[in-house]
Amino acid sequence: MTLSTLVSRRRVLWALATAAALLAGCRTAPPTPSAPDPFQPIVFVHGNGDNAAVWTTTLWRFESNGWPRQRLYAIELPYPLAREDDTKPQEGRTSTAEHMQFLKTEVDKVLKATGARQVVLVGSSRGGYAIRNYIANGGGAAKVSHAVLGGTANHGVWADAQNRPGNEFNGAGPFLTGLNAPKGPQGEEVTPGPKWMTIRSDVNDKFAQPDGAWIGSKGKPTNVSYDGPALKGAENVLITAIDHRETAFGPKAFSAMYRFITGRAPATTAIAPEGRVVLDGKVSGQGPGNDAAKGSYVNNLPLAGARVEVYATDPATGERIGQAVHRKTVGADGLWGPFEASPATPYEFVISAPGYATTHIYRSPFPRSSSIVQLRAERIADADRDGKAVVTLTRPRGYFGIPRDVITLDGKSPPGGIPVGVAGVSTAKLKLLDSPSRSVVGEFNGERIVGRAWPTADNHVVFLELHH
Structure with missing residues (x-):
C-alpha cells in the first residue's frame, strides 16, 4: 500500500468519524431556543x-x-x-x-x-x-x-x-x-x-x-x-x-x-414622513335609512360597484387641480386603490354609489403610506335637506373638547354643537344657507383642511376628515 493511499484512507475514516459524532450530537443535544422576536405581531x-x-x-x-x-x-x-x-x-x-x-x-x-x-x-x-x-x-x-x-x-x-x-x-x-x-x-x-x-x-x-x-x-x-x-x-x-x-x-x-x-420608551411619538406614499383601503356603506332610531346602522362590508375618484386640491381654496389622479370602480373586495400619492398634497376623495349621496371627503396630506384609508358612502339626513350645502368636520381618532382644543369650522370658533366640558362629540356640522359652492375651512389644533361645499339639492354631502 502506497503512502498516498494510506493517507487517503485515514482522511476518509476521519471524515466518517467526524460525521458520526456530529449526527450523534444532533440526536442528543437539546434544541437551541429561537431568539425572541424583537417585533412581535x-x-x-x-x-x-x-x-x-x-x-x-x-x-x-x-x-x-x-x-x-x-x-x-x-x-x-x-x-x-x-x-x-x-x-x-x-x-x-x-x-x-x-x-x-x-x-x-x-x-x-x-x-x-x-x-x-x-x-x-x-x-x-x-x-x-x-x-x-x-x-x-x-x-x-x-x-x-x-x-x-x-x-x-x-x-x-x-x-x-x-x-x-x-x-x-x-x-x-x-x-x-x-x-x-x-x-x-x-x-x-x-x-x-x-x-x-x-x-x-x-x-x-x-x-x-x-x-x-x-x-x-x-x-x-x-x-x-x-x-x-x-x-x-x-x-x-x-x-x-x-x-x-x-x-x-x-x-x-x-x-x-x-x-x-x-420595555423602553419610543424614540419618538412624531410621525416620520415617507418619500413614497401608497394609499389603499375599503369602501363601505351602511344599513337602510338615515336615522338610527329607524334601523340604520353602519357596517364595514365592502360596497362593491362604488365608484371612487381622487383629486389633488389647492391647499388654499380646496379647488381641484386638473383631472382626477385616480379612478376605480371597486370590486367584491371593496378596495379602491392602490394609489401613489404625493406626501405634500391634500386630496379630495369622491364616492358615488346607488342609494347614496355623492360623498366628498377632503383630507390633509398623508405623510406615510396606509392600506386602511377606509371610505364610507353616506346619505343626507332628512334634517339637513333644508341646507344649500352640508359640510361636516370629523375627527375619527378623538373627540372635540372645549376649552381644551382649538377648533374652527368656516371661521366659527368653536363650531356649533360642541358642548363645553367633557370631550364627547367627534363631528361638527355646518349647514350653509348661502352659496352652495365655496371654500370651507376646518381647523383642529394645527391641522387645517380646506374643502369645497357641494349642493345638497344635487345630492352631495361633504366631510373634512382629520388625521389627528
Missing part, C-alpha cells in the same frame, strides 16, 4: 361602530419607531355595533360571542402568516371586551403575550341590574360580571398568562362618568367611577385630559403602550 382591535382606519396614526407611530409594517394588523369587524341585548339576534349587529370568534380567527391568521408563537393585542373601547373574552374564554391566553386596553369600560358604562341587564356595556350584567370575577388570591380581574395594561383618562372619558349625561340619563348615577376602565392585576395608566378615543389613538397612549410592549 401586533393586532389592533377597534371599538363600537368603528373601523380599522382609526388605528392609522398609531400604526404610523409604530412604523416611525422601526416596527415593520408587515407586523402590524388592524382588523375590521364586518358589523361593528354591539347588540342592544347580547342574547337576542339583531340585524347588522354582533354579539360578544361573535366578536370573540372573529378576533380568534384573525389572530390565528396572523400567527400562521408570521410564524410567531404569540401576538400583542391592542384594543380600543369595545375592542377590549373582545380581547378579554378571547383570552378568558376563547383559548387566547397561550397566544397573547401582552394585552393593552385603551378606554375599555371594564366595569361598564353603567352598572344597574335593572337597566338593560343583557347589554354588554352594563357592568352589572352577566358578560362583565363574568369577566371581572376574581381569578386569584389578590382578587385579580385579569386572566393569568398575558401581561395586561389599561389606559384611561382622569375625568374626561365620556364613558367613564359617574353621571349618566352622556348616555341620555343626565342627573342619574351610573354607578361607575372615573377609574372604571382600571382592572385589578393590570398595569393601570392614567393620562390627564385625554378623551375616550385618545386613550387608544393619542400620542401619549402610544408612548405608554410602546413602553409596555418593549
Whole structure:
C-alpha cells in the first residue's frame, strides 16, 4: 500500500468519524431556543361602530419607531355595533360571542402568516371586551403575550341590574360580571398568562362618568367611577385630559403602550414622513335609512360597484387641480386603490354609489403610506335637506373638547354643537344657507383642511376628515 493511499484512507475514516459524532450530537443535544422576536405581531382591535382606519396614526407611530409594517394588523369587524341585548339576534349587529370568534380567527391568521408563537393585542373601547373574552374564554391566553386596553369600560358604562341587564356595556350584567370575577388570591380581574395594561383618562372619558349625561340619563348615577376602565392585576395608566378615543389613538397612549410592549420608551411619538406614499383601503356603506332610531346602522362590508375618484386640491381654496389622479370602480373586495400619492398634497376623495349621496371627503396630506384609508358612502339626513350645502368636520381618532382644543369650522370658533366640558362629540356640522359652492375651512389644533361645499339639492354631502 502506497503512502498516498494510506493517507487517503485515514482522511476518509476521519471524515466518517467526524460525521458520526456530529449526527450523534444532533440526536442528543437539546434544541437551541429561537431568539425572541424583537417585533412581535401586533393586532389592533377597534371599538363600537368603528373601523380599522382609526388605528392609522398609531400604526404610523409604530412604523416611525422601526416596527415593520408587515407586523402590524388592524382588523375590521364586518358589523361593528354591539347588540342592544347580547342574547337576542339583531340585524347588522354582533354579539360578544361573535366578536370573540372573529378576533380568534384573525389572530390565528396572523400567527400562521408570521410564524410567531404569540401576538400583542391592542384594543380600543369595545375592542377590549373582545380581547378579554378571547383570552378568558376563547383559548387566547397561550397566544397573547401582552394585552393593552385603551378606554375599555371594564366595569361598564353603567352598572344597574335593572337597566338593560343583557347589554354588554352594563357592568352589572352577566358578560362583565363574568369577566371581572376574581381569578386569584389578590382578587385579580385579569386572566393569568398575558401581561395586561389599561389606559384611561382622569375625568374626561365620556364613558367613564359617574353621571349618566352622556348616555341620555343626565342627573342619574351610573354607578361607575372615573377609574372604571382600571382592572385589578393590570398595569393601570392614567393620562390627564385625554378623551375616550385618545386613550387608544393619542400620542401619549402610544408612548405608554410602546413602553409596555418593549420595555423602553419610543424614540419618538412624531410621525416620520415617507418619500413614497401608497394609499389603499375599503369602501363601505351602511344599513337602510338615515336615522338610527329607524334601523340604520353602519357596517364595514365592502360596497362593491362604488365608484371612487381622487383629486389633488389647492391647499388654499380646496379647488381641484386638473383631472382626477385616480379612478376605480371597486370590486367584491371593496378596495379602491392602490394609489401613489404625493406626501405634500391634500386630496379630495369622491364616492358615488346607488342609494347614496355623492360623498366628498377632503383630507390633509398623508405623510406615510396606509392600506386602511377606509371610505364610507353616506346619505343626507332628512334634517339637513333644508341646507344649500352640508359640510361636516370629523375627527375619527378623538373627540372635540372645549376649552381644551382649538377648533374652527368656516371661521366659527368653536363650531356649533360642541358642548363645553367633557370631550364627547367627534363631528361638527355646518349647514350653509348661502352659496352652495365655496371654500370651507376646518381647523383642529394645527391641522387645517380646506374643502369645497357641494349642493345638497344635487345630492352631495361633504366631510373634512382629520388625521389627528
